[in-house]
Amino acid sequence: MSNPLMLFSLIVVTLWIILLAIFLYLIVQKRKDLRWKKEVETYKRLYEPILLRYVAYGDEQVPAPSSSAQYVAMIELLDHFIRVLANGDVRARVTSLAETYFADYLHKQLYHRRLGRRMNALFYIEDFELRSFLPELENMYEQKRVTTMEKRQLLKMFALFQHPHVYEYMKQTDDSFTQFDYRLILSRMDDETFAKMVDHFFDWNEKIQYAIIDMIGIMQKLAHIPFLLTLLRHKQSEYRVRALKALAQMAYPLDVEQLHVHFQSSVWQERLMALRLCARTRRQEMVDHIVLLMKDAVFSVRSQAAEALLRMPNGLDILEHIAQTSDDRYARDMALEWLERGREHD
Structure with missing residues (x-):
């Protein structure tokens, strides 16, 4: 009887030690995260007036970041400024600073093992409009290990950056893409690329077709009203319904x-x-x-x-x-x- 009891006690003690180790590890990680966030916030307070003067007037010397916390602080501040102070001059200054200071940092983040880090890098590249990353983004899109989430974001960026092959890339999408995904991609296209999508409307799958009709109305693309009017005569009711909805969004009168x-x-x-x-x-x-x-x-x-x-x-x-x-x-x-x-x- 003693041997089973000893074995049970040993298992209990082992499990207790493992749980204690996990608990201590989580406490240490939590403290590290808090210290990290505190460090980032400290650098934000330091950089905020400098970066604000730079993006607003362009006559401020911005010191280069030298640590991960400094990079994160500057990137988050600039991302905030570009949303709040959105105009051409501000965007041009932010893009210029990001190209100078963040290219290497974002490059490393693109190949991080954690998906969250990679996605954040993609979001910042889009927000800062870093077109110099296009060749690298092409390579990333072609990799087998790229996730569907990353592909969605990459396609949005290709549309925004007017990539010459975004039309071909969209032909390669799979069923995991939703109509909402396609709307986001279409919303970033320039008028010429969007017009090409409309011209080849019946070559696309239904999800893309419906997204095209919806975006004509949402984005008030008046140049494509004649196309919507042709859809009103189509035998498929879903085309007619969505075309009417788009025309309603544009308040286009029919007799x-x-x-x-x-x-x-x-x-x-x-x-x-x-x-x-x-x-x-x-x-x-x-x-x-x-x-x-x-x-x-x-x-x-x-x-x-x-x-x-x-x-x-x-x-x-x-x-x-x-x-x-x-x-x-x-x-x-x-x-x-x-x-x-x-x-x-x-």
């Missing part, structure tokens, strides 16, 4: 004849987006058609129809008339609901 087919669509999302376009353009000749959609079977469509009517110059009067005279109970209820909202904000 009654153009919208009639969308009001009559069997796809409720299409009817909804046609009404949203009416709400943005506020054209009086649409009122009769919108009133009919107050009786729609889909709650969201009825609600959007009521909002569109409320936005008309005499919207409250129209809704009150529907609430009092409509033969459709759902239309009356919806009109009353939006009457209350309208009066609250009147």
Whole structure:
């Protein structure tokens, strides 16, 4: 009996020692992290007035960093300044200083074993617009060990830096990329590259196609309105829905004849987006058609129809008339609901 008991005791003591060692290690690491953060904050206070005068006026001599804490302090300060004091001169000075002082440091961070360090380096290269890193970023993108997260960030940077092969790189993306990822990439493209994406619209996968349509509306790219108008006639409803949404975001007016087919669509999302376009353009000749959609079977469509009517110059009067005279109970209820909202904000 003594041998099993001794063995159990030995295991317990060993586990206790291991746990104690881990606990002590965590305490030591926590203290090191606190000392590191304190050191960085100290250098921030030292560098802040110097860097602020440099980025604002360009006539300050900035001492070169000589330690990791100094590098981090300067980089974080400059990253903050470039967001707060965003103008061409400030950005040019920050880029120049970053090229001079941070290139070697960021190069080392790009090859760090920890993903977080590599990603931070990529973010700073993007923020400081360090185009000199492009060849290195190309090599990084081609490596087998590069993660999907890094690929997303690299593609955003290639778009921002107007890389000549960003179009080809986007053809190599896999299913892990989301529509949101593609929107971020497209948002950084110059007009010429974006136009090329639109010109070859039907060569892309659906995620990229939908992102292209969305970004035309979000970024108010008026030059591509004719393209959206062609999509309104496409047999695939998702194209029509997204094209209507983009046109609504740009408040581009369509006449009654153009919208009639969308009001009559069997796809409720299409009817909804046609009404949203009416709400943005506020054209009086649409009122009769919108009133009919107050009786729609889909709650969201009825609600959007009521909002569109409320936005008309005499919207409250129209809704009150529907609430009092409509033969459709759902239309009356919806009109009353939006009457209350309208009066609250009147």
